[in-house]
Amino acid sequence: MASNSALLPVTFHRFHRAIRKQLLAWFQKEAKSFPWRRLEPEEGGAVIVDPYVVLVSEVMLQQTQSARVAARLPEFLRQFPTVAALAAASKGDLLRAWQGLGYNRRALRLQLAARGILEHHSGVFPRSAQQLRALPGLGEYTVAAIQCFAFGMDVPVVDVNVQRVLSRLLFRCHGARQVMPPATVAAVAAAILPAGDSFRWHQALMDLGSTICTARKPRCSVCPARRNCASGPISQLALFHPDDVRPPEPTLCGIPRRFWRGKMVETLRHAKAGVPAHQLVAEAAKLLGYQKKMKLKEERDGLEILATLIQEGLAARTGVQEGELREGDLVMLPG
Ligand code: SF4
Numbered sequence: 001m002a003s004n005s006a007l008l009p010v011t012f013h014r015f016h017r018a019i020r021k022q023l024l025a026w027f028q029k030e031a032k033s034f035p036w037r038r039l040e041p042e043e044g045g046a047v048i049v050d051p052y053v054v055l056v057s058e059v060m061l062q063q064t065q066s067a068r069v070a071a072r073l074p075e076f077l078r079q080f081p082t083v084a085a086l087a088a089a090s091k092g093d094l095l096r097a098w099q100g101l102g103y104n105r106r107a108l109r110l111q112l113a114a115r116g117i118l119e120h121h122s123g124v125f126p127r128s129a130q131q132l133r134a135l136p137g138l139g140e141y142t143v144a145a146i147q148c149f150a151f152g153m154d155v156p157v158v159d160v161n162v163q164r165v166l167s168r169l170l171f172r173c174h175g176a177r178q179v180m181p182p183a184t185v186a187a188v189a190a191a192i193l194p195a196g197d198s199f200r201w202h203q204a205l206m207d208l209g210s211t212i213c214t215a216r217k218p219r220c221s222v223c224p225a226r227r228n229c230a231s232g233p234i235s236q237l238a239l240f241h242p243d244d245v246r247p248p249e250p251t252l253c254g255i256p257r258r259f260w261r262g263k264m265v266e267t268l269r270h271a272k273a274g275v276p277a278h279q280l281v282a283e284a285a286k287l288l289g290y291q292k293k294m295k296l297k298e299e300r301d302g303l304e305i306l307a308t309l310i311q312e313g314l315a316a317r318t319g320v321q322e323g324e325l326r327e328g329d330l331v332m333l334p335g
Contacts, residue, residue: 007187009180011170015228016192019169020201024194026224027204032211034066035073036149037203051125051150052083058145059110062159063103066210072100083123086114091313092333096269103258104265104314109137127151154198156189161209162202166192168213168231176216252301253290260305263287265314265333274318274330277306303327 031037036049036057056076060069079097080086086094089111098107116135117125125146126132132143147153158166166188167179179185194201212219220232249256263284267275275283281302285294294302307325309315316334317325 004183004187005191007184008191009170009184009188009230011172011230012188012191015230016170018228019225020192020194022224022228023204023208024197024200027200027207030207031203032066032207034070036069049150051146053077054146054150055113055125055142056080056086056110058142058149059106060101062106062141064101068100083114083117083125086111087118090335092335095265095314095333099266099269102262104262105312108313112137125150127153129155148198148202152196152199154193154195156186156193157198157202158185158189159206161215162189162205164215165205165209165213168218169225169229171230173231176218252305253285253292253294253298255288255290257305259288260284260302261309261314264306264309268315268331268333271332274332276327277303277325277329277331278327280306280331299327306331 034057036053053073057069057073060073060076076097080089080094089097091108091111094107094111095104098104101107113135116137117123120135121131126135127147129143129147132138132146133140138146141157141159144155144157147155148157163179163185166185167173170188171180171184173179180188192201208223208225212223218232220226220229223229223232226232249258251257252260264280266287267280267283278299281294281299284302303325306315310317310325310331313334315331318330318332
């Protein structure tokens with residue numbers, strides 16, 4: 001894989017081979033077993049994983065913990081075993097199957113991609129970045145993940161965890177959130193790839209990022225790359241850094257709005273018929289453990305959250321379709 005070598009940090013030239021060897025050896029012994037991960041190459045060639053499984057699991061993994069994805073993925077694949085089955089599913093069935101994974105919009109994005117593969121490629125996954133990028137609902141990361149994990153291509157797959165781990169390994173980071181500039185990360189990620197072993201390499205980086213080199217508290221003393229890591233000796237990494245304070249999330253009644261969204265969809269999953277909008281807001285409050293009586297303004301904000309869900313296709317009004325959402329309007333999962 002070509003990379004811009006002028007951007008590589010000095011430490012790269014000294015340590016990247018040793019780091020690569022250490023991480024791959026560690027992964028050989030410590031690899032986690034996941035339903036989306038095959039570790040043995042087929043017939044001595046590259047590791048091959050069904051691209052559909054890669055697509056579904058990667059979209060799930062983007063905002064859900066791997067243990068939860070591991071628990072939910074097999075059932076999801078039983079229900080929607082192929083691209084065609086996913087493309088043909090009703091939104092309601094899809095959102096019901098997404099239960100427990102959170103961030104429901106991803107389910108709709110996934111279906112958009114499946115429909116694109118069916119419509120433009122007769123249900124066969126394209127391999128080129130250009131064709132994959134042209135599919136609706138696929139971001140740059142997912143495109144690279146499909147190329148690498150499904151087709152064994154030597155392309156860098158960089159999410160926030162890989163960005164963090166590579167930064168710490170090869171750049172002297174002075175705070176838990178410090179990372180290399182994006183262009184440097186891209187150059188390093190491409191240059192450090194072991195040719196023909198890109199699948200295991202990325203899985204190793206991801207395991208290291210989720211178990212040892214975690215965002216807030218890296219456990220450098222047990223890290224397989226500690227001898228060569230540029231940041232390992234810097235104790236500040238283990239400390240809470242002022243940069244770690246995240247900007248506050250928008251809330252309703254002191255509870256993040258995304259939780260309200262999740263509980264509203266959750267209520268609709270179990271509803272047999274349309275639920276009045278105001279009742280849906282009240283149900284969500286109950287599920288969130290909010291016990292005070294909501295003020296008028298708060299109820300209006302709750303309706304506004306629900307209106308956004310309808311706009312995004314995660315819920316639907318029965319009967320009236322136009323105009324501002326009113327508290328008595330009946331809402332259900334989309335068909
Ligand atoms: S030595 Fe510490 S900072 Fe470096 S990769 Fe390992 S856990 Fe991360």
